[in-house]
Amino acid sequence: MTTVTINDVEMEARPGERLLDIARRNGAHIGFVCDGTGFCQTCKLKVLAGSESLNPPTELEKTWIPEQRLQEGWRLGCQAAVRGRGPVVALTNAEELRRQTFAVFNPPPGTNVADNVSALTRNILQQNIDQIAGYPFNMLNAVSRIGLGRLINPWQSVERFNQWLSDTAKVIDQTLRSPVPAPSADPLDRVRAAAADARRASE
Numbered sequence: 717m718t719t720v721t722i723n724d725v726e727m728e729a730r731p732g733e734r735l736l737d738i739a740r741r742n743g744a745h746i747g748f749v750c751d752g753t754g755f756c757q758t759c760k761l762k763v764l765a766g767s768e769s770l771n772p773p774t775e776l777e778k779t780w781i782p783e784q785r786l787q788e789g790w791r792l793g794c795q796a797a798v799r800g801r802g803p804v805v806a807l808t809n810a811e812e813l814r815r816q817t818f819a820v821f822n823p824p825p826g827t828n829v830a831d832n833v834s835a836l837t838r839n840i841l842q843q844n845i846d847q848i849a850g851y852p853f854n855m856l857n858a859v860s861r862i863g864l865g866r867l868i869n870p871w872q873s874v875e876r877f878n879q880w881l882s883d884t885a886k887v888i889d890q891t892l893r894s895p896v897p898a899p900s901a902d903p904l905d906r907v908r909a910a911a912a913d914a915r916r917a918s919e
């Protein structure tokens with residue numbers, strides 16, 4: 717069983733399982749508006765350790781995520797699947813935005829509101845610039861790969877739709893009840909620390 721840590725929480729992963737499915741099963745803070753078809757990008761996450769234990773980026777990821785961001789570890793949770801023994805450590809974009817927003821209202825020691833507004837704005841701007849830079853080819857390419865049928869109805873069955881509803885409710889409930897990590901100088905610090913721990917454990 718491979719260990720995957722998403723948003724600081726350690727989870728067990730089955731071989732071949734997608735990071736999105738692991739996160740959904742555990743109610744981790746992640747988006748999945750398109751139910752994993754590869755269109756909405758709300759499942760975007762950053763792999764901080766263990767990228768060698770995942771499949772290489774798929775064509776859909778290359779469509780949406782610029783090469784430089786792929787190099788930085790950005791993936792789509794619905795496209796990245798466990799292939800090795802791990803451990804894998806990742807922080808979802810949804811959770812990063814939550815932490816950055818929290819830091820605006822509760823500036824970590826040594827920072828002020830302006831620093832944190834700037835970090836949050838940079839993150840949002842960067843994501844939008846990446847999208848706009850590839851438009852409309854990224855959109856057209858994704859539509860042709862996924863197909864209109866799945867785009868219009870990603871669930872394809874009542875059972876899948878019910879599962880999507882149930883997982884969405886679980887993620888919202890768990891996210892609202894889970895404390896926002898203690899403010900730190902960098903919202904990613906705690907995840908980096910977890911990555912270092914995981915690396916040490918695997919050595």
Ligand code: FES
Nearest residue numbers: 752754755757794
């Ligand atoms: S869930 Fe929509 S792109 Fe991954």
